[in-house]
Amino acid sequence: MSQPIEFHPSFAERSKAAVNDAHLRRSFRGAMDFLQAKRRAQFPDAAELSDLRDLGAAIRRYALANLPDLLEQLEATLTANGVKVHWAETPAEANAIVLDIARRRNAASMVKGKSMVSEEVGLNHAMAAAGIEALETDMGEYIVQLANEAPSHIIMPAIHKTKEQIAELFAAKLPGVAYTDNVDALIRVGREVLRKKFAAADIGLSGVNFAVAETGTIYLVENEGNGRMCTTVPRVHVAITGIEKVVARLEHVVPLNSLLPRSATGQAVETYQNFISGPRKPHELDGPDEVHLILLDNGRTQAYADVQLRATLQCIRCGACMNHCPVYARIGGHAYGTTYPGPIGAIISPHLLGLESTYPLAFASTLCGACAEVCPVRIPIVDILIRLRNEAQARPGSTDATLRGSGAARTGLVSAIWRTWSMIYGRLGLYRLTSWFMSRGRALSPTEQGAWTQSRTPLVPAPKRLRDLLKERRR
Amino acid sequence: MSARDNILARLRAAPSGVPAPPPDVAAWHATTGGMDRETRIARFRANIEAAHAEVHDTDAASWPALLCDLAAAKGVRTLLVGKDAAEGDAMTAHADAKLQVLRYEKPASEWRNGFFDAIDAALTPARSALADTGSLILWPDARAPRLMSLVPPIHFVLLDAASIHADLYEAMTAERWADGMPTNALVISGPSKTADIQQTLAYGAHGPREVIVLLMHGTTT
Numbered sequence: 052m053s054q055p056i057e058f059h060p061s062f063a064e065r066s067k068a069a070v071n072d073a074h075l076r077r078s079f080r081g082a083m084d085f086l087q088a089k090r091r092a093q094f095p096d097a098a099e100l101s102d103l104r105d106l107g108a109a110i111r112r113y114a115l116a117n118l119p120d121l122l123e124q125l126e127a128t129l130t131a132n133g134v135k136v137h138w139a140e141t142p143a144e145a146n147a148i149v150l151d152i153a154r155r156r157n158a159a160s161m162v163k164g165k166s167m168v169s170e171e172v173g174l175n176h177a178m179a180a181a182g183i184e185a186l187e188t189d190m191g192e193y194i195v196q197l198a199n200e201a202p203s204h205i206i207m208p209a210i211h212k213t214k215e216q217i218a219e220l221f222a223a224k225l226p227g228v229a230y231t232d233n234v235d236a237l238i239r240v241g242r243e244v245l246r247k248k249f250a251a252a253d254i255g256l257s258g259v260n261f262a263v264a265e266t267g268t269i270y271l272v273e274n275e276g277n278g279r280m281c282t283t284v285p286r287v288h289v290a291i292t293g294i295e296k297v298v299a300r301l302e303h304v305v306p307l308n309s310l311l312p313r314s315a316t317g318q319a320v321e322t323y324q325n326f327i328s329g330p331r332k333p334h335e336l337d338g339p340d341e342v343h344l345i346l347l348d349n350g351r352t353q354a355y356a357d358v359q360l361r362a363t364l365q366c367i368r369c370g371a372c373m374n375h376c377p378v379y380a381r382i383g384g385h386a387y388g389t390t391y392p393g394p395i396g397a398i399i400s401p402h403l404l405g406l407e408s409t410y411p412l413a414f415a416s417t418l419c420g421a422c423a424e425v426c427p428v429r430i431p432i433v434d435i436l437i438r439l440r441n442e443a444q445a446r447p448g449s450t451d452a453t454l455r456g457s458g459a460a461r462t463g464l465v466s467a468i469w470r471t472w473s474m475i476y477g478r479l480g481l482y483r484l485t486s487w488f489m490s491r492g493r494a495l496s497p498t499e500q501g502a503w504t505q506s507r508t509p510l511v512p513a514p515k516r517l518r519d520l521l522k523e524r525r526r
Numbered sequence: 527m528s529a530r531d532n533i534l535a536r537l538r539a540a541p542s543g544v545p546a547p548p549p550d551v552a553a554w555h556a557t558t559g560g561m562d563r564e565t566r567i568a569r570f571r572a573n574i575e576a577a578h579a580e581v582h583d584t585d586a587a588s589w590p591a592l593l594c595d596l597a598a599a600k601g602v603r604t605l606l607v608g609k610d611a612a613e614g615d616a617m618t619a620h621a622d623a624k625l626q627v628l629r630y631e632k633p634a635s636e637w638r639n640g641f642f643d644a645i646d647a648a649l650t651p652a653r654s655a656l657a658d659t660g661s662l663i664l665w666p667d668a669r670a671p672r673l674m675s676l677v678p679p680i681h682f683v684l685l686d687a688a689s690i691h692a693d694l695y696e697a698m699t700a701e702r703w704a705d706g707m708p709t710n711a712l713v714i715s716g717p718s719k720t721a722d723i724q725q726t727l728a729y730g731a732h733g734p735r736e737v738i739v740l741l742m743h744g745t746t747t
Contacts, residue, residue, distance in 0.1 A: 085725050102554065109549040116546035119537040132707075138530035190731055191722035207722060214724045238720060238728040245732065250642045266707045276676055276718040276733025283672045283710070286635065294533060301704045302551045305695045316721070319573070320659040323733070324713035332709055336671040337634035348529075352536040358543040 062411040065386040075211060079383050082210045086374040089317020090425070107310045108429040110303045111365035114295075118355065121264040121297045122346065128267030132329035134342045142172035145347050149174060149256070149289055150181050152343060156287055158183060158253035162245075164271070164278035165189040166258030167205050167368065168291045168347055171390045171403065174256070185256070188245050188277040190238060197224050203384030205391060206315050206370040211383055245277070255281035255339065259292035260367075261307060262344065265300045268328045269344060272308060272321040279325055288327070288339040294346050295355075295364035307367055310427035315369040350402035350455070357453060359438060363398050365428045370395075372422035372432060378415055387412060394422035398435045401442075406456030410443035414460075486516045555695045566657040566690045571741070573660025577716030578729055579737040589740045590620035593682060596738060597625050597647065606630055606648040606678060608669040613651055613684050630671055641673065647680035652739075654689040654697055661715040662739070663697060665708045672710050681717075681734040687743045 069075055094100040114121060126136045139145035145168075153161070161178060163169060163185055175196070178185040187196040191208035195201065198220055202208030209217070218232040221240055228240055257278055261270040269290050271278050282288045298304060312318045331338035354360045373379040373393025384392035389400040389409065397412035413436050422432045443460035445451035452458050475485050489512040496511045503510065515523075527535070561569065571581045584592045597605060602625065607614030609631045621627045630648075634641060650670040652662040662683055666672040675681050691697040694713065698704070703711070718733030729735050 082725060102557070106549055106551070106554045109546070110551075112544075112546040113549050116543065119534050122534065122537075138528065138533055140529045140532055144529055188732070189722070190720045194722065207725070209722055210725075212724075214726070217723055234723045234726040235728050237723055238731055242730065242732060246642055249732075266704055268707055274718070275720045275722075275731035277731070279672070279676050279712075280732055283676065284634070294537075299548075300551075301707075302695060302698055303549065305693075305698065306549075306551060306554060308694075320661060320713075320715045322577070322715050322717070322719055324661075324715075326707060326711040326713075327709070328707040328711075329709050334668050335666075335709060336630060336632070336668055337673045338671075338709055346533070348533045348536075352533060352540075355537055356540045358541055361540075361543055 062386065062388060062415070065388060066382040066415065069382040069386040074213075075383055076381065078211050078213065079380055082204075082207065083374055083380040086207075086317060090314060090371060090374070091317075093313035093317050093319065103306060103310060104427055104429055106306045107367075107427050108365065110298060110307060111367070111428045112362075114298050114303075115355070115361055115364055117299065118294070118297065121299055122294060124264040125262055125267065125297050128264060129262075129344060130267075132267040134267065134269075134329055134344055137343060137345045138348075139345055140348045142347075142349055145172045145291060145345050145349075146174055146177035148343075148345055149291075150177065150183075152287060152289060152341075153178070153181070153183055153254060156253055156341075158287070160184040160186065160248070160252045161254040161256055162186050162188050162248055162252040162277075162281050162285065163192070164255070164257040164281040165192055165208075165273065166256065166291060167202075167390060168258055168293055169256060170202065171349065172291070172347065174291075186245075186248050186252075188248070188281060189273075190241050190275060190277075193241055193245065194220065197221075201385065201390075203392070204370060204373065205368055205393075211385070245280075249277075249280045249284045252281075252285045254287045254289060255283075255285040256289045256291065257281050259290050259296050259344070260311070261304050262292060262297045263299075263301050263304065264297055266328060268301065268326050269342075270304050270308075271325040271327065272311065272323065273325070274318075274322040276323060279323055282325065282327055283338055286339055287341045287343070288330075289343045289345065290327075291345040291347060293364075294348055294351055295366075307428075311367055311369050314371040314425065314427040350404070353455060354399070354402040360398075360402075360435060360454075362430050363395075363402070363435060365430050366395055366399065367428055368395075369427055371425040371427065375421040375425045377417060377419060377421065382415075394432045394436075395430075398430075398432060398439065401439055401454060401456065405459075406439070406443055406454055407459045408456075410439065410456070410460045413439035413443060483518075486512075486518075490514055490516050490519070551695065555693075558693070561657055561692045563688070563690075566692055567687050567741075569657035570655050570660055570690045573658070574662075574716055574737075574739065575660070577660055578719070579660070579716045579739060581739045581741050584740050584742055585744045586742055589684065589742060590616045593617065593649065593740060594620055594622065594625060596682070600647075600680060600736070602646040602680060604628055604644060604646045605682075606645045606674055608650065608671065608674065611651075611669040613649055614669075617649060630674060634671065634673055641677055645678045647682060648674040648678040649682040649684065650674050652683050652685040652689070654691055654701065655685055656691055656693055656697060656713070658693040659713075659715055661694070661713045662737075664712040664714060666710055666712065667708065672712075675712065675714060676733050679730065679734055680736045680738065682738050682740060684740050685742065686745050687741050688745050 222230040447458040720731035
């Protein structure tokens with residue numbers, strides 16, 4: 052008997068390599084313990100936290116319930132403020148919009164603030180292919196880009212690297228920089244290198260934490276100041292976001308940002324909350340002449356179309372779910388192979404990429420529920436994981452198959468097993484007969500049971516059936 | 527059909543889910559409790575100091591002298607002030623030979639490299655502040671442009687103690703932000719920092735290494 056679920060080989064291989072990498076395991080274990088403790092310290096009052104999560108969830112649900120209207124309102128207010136709004140259905144369309152802006156301004160270089168959506172669309176590659184340098188400026192993202200890697204955490208991109216590795220990287224890649232593992236010195240190196248880049252860049256690109264429909268405001272939070280540099284110094288600012296990041300009213304950002312930094316990194320507040328409501332006005336002395344906002348779909352409308360899966364879009368990208376996930380803590384972000392790792396990655400990626408390549412992520416969970424317990428906007432992550440498992444096993448063409456790639460995990464063997472199971476459990480006589488044979492023939496159980504017995508003892512039917520035990524008791 | 531029309535059409539075609547009533551932020555905020563003026567000042571100070579900023583008590587008459595002393599102690603030789611800014615005039619009147627006061631007069635695009643290299647510190651006013659997170663609110667304009675609070679390594683901020691709100695919700699509603707946002711509004715909670723290398727906190731990542739608040743008492747506003 053083989054295990055019914057066949058994991059996507061590349062995910063299985065990556066996660067296997069990750070759990071056997073002692074160095075990586077130490078990095079993540081240490082970082083997760085640190086982030087969990089810091090979050091706990093920020094929420095000493097369980098009742099206060101519960102009320103705040105209720106409000107955060109209500110704000111996000113309200114925004115989603117009115118999403119098309121709010122997007123149109125956002126477009127109108129931003130346009131009135133002088134911001135150009137673009138819509139993109141696919142990553143290719145989003146990249147084409149950025150390229151078009153860059154060509155019109157004869158741009159040779161772009162500095163980037165932290166933006167997971169720009170990772171999602173592969174913006175850096177698209178820019179490089181067009182001969183435009185796209186440089187990450189968040190210290191963690193800069194380190195990861197210098198190493199030719201991808202972020203392993205949505206908030207702390209270089210969480211998988213030690214300071215010694217970063218010291219070696221800087222010494223090897225940056226001319227005139229000597230090896231030092233002093234963190235202050237390393238940050239000073241990054242600061243000096245990137246200052247020159249900010250001054251010279253033609254375009255600044257940023258993500259969006261929330262887009263406020265009421266006032267036409269792009270709200271961005273950060274600690275380093277690189278986000279402000281990217282949105283202030285270059286002549287053109289391009290912001291890119293998923294269509295779900297809109298909120299109805301300005302005051303809605305207050306409770307959401309009370310939750311965001313405390314859930315994410317366990318800090319009370321970020322250093323910079325940046326409210327951008329337009330390009331530089333004629334009398335002003337700095338700020339970009341042009342501000343653009345790109346609204347990206349890339350599968351989000353598929354999640355939206357389903358009342359249960361719509362809750363996926365409540366996410367405010369704090370990363371608390373991954374910080375508390377026993378699977379993420381052991382395999383790290385890269386093993387997932389998706390832009391968004393961890394529990395949120397498992398439930399959002401199927402919409403962005405299709406279930407064909409992403410269904411193993413929904414199975415790579417113990418369903419322990421730690422993610423849903425810490426989610427600041429109460430996304431029912433466990434329910435959604437189970438739903439995605441069902442979708443992955445659904446018969447194509449049936450009413451259970453509603454997503455791109457539904458049924459991707461379904462195999463002839465699995466279907467046959469479930470058909471047999473259903474036949475036996477649907478007929479009492481057959482069920483009694485089968486269970487009698489199972490319990491009496493338990494000595495014949497195979498000792499090799501595929502993936503199950505790789506790290507567990509074999510499954511063997513009980514010597515007596517429940518009905519036999521009950522019969523004995525009645526005597 | 528454009529991308530816009532396609533996206534909106536798909537969203538409008540989706541079934542309506544469970545009803546989502548408008549969230550009541552005011553009711554939630556009412557449960558967080560108010561603060562009197564002294565508590566607001568004390569909390570602001572404790573929180574922003576915990577975030578590695580300095581706070582110095584002063585008043586409307588003596589802050590320029592205090593700033594000159596602080597500048598001298600920190601080796602600041604060039605101080606950027608806004609053009610047509612009252613606090614800039616006060617500093618020009620007070621500065622001695624050791625402190626050069628420069629005005630932010632021309633667009634940043636015309637002096638970008640000089641701006642990035644030559645200035646030790648900048649002085650801007652804060653519009654108001656927040657007690658619960660120890661934050662400064664800045665609404666940059668032509669008299670105090672955006673880069674002043676970002677590029678120089680030291681940021682001096684002039685804050686009227688009477689303008690400290692309990693929290694962001696109170697500031698936003700009392701100051702009626704939603705009626706008209708500036709090009710850029712900022713809430714700043716200390717010096718620039720990062721913990722991107724092995725969760726080790728370092729200050730002065732890309733913005734100022736030091737934020738120094740000159741807290742003015744005794745004003746009537």
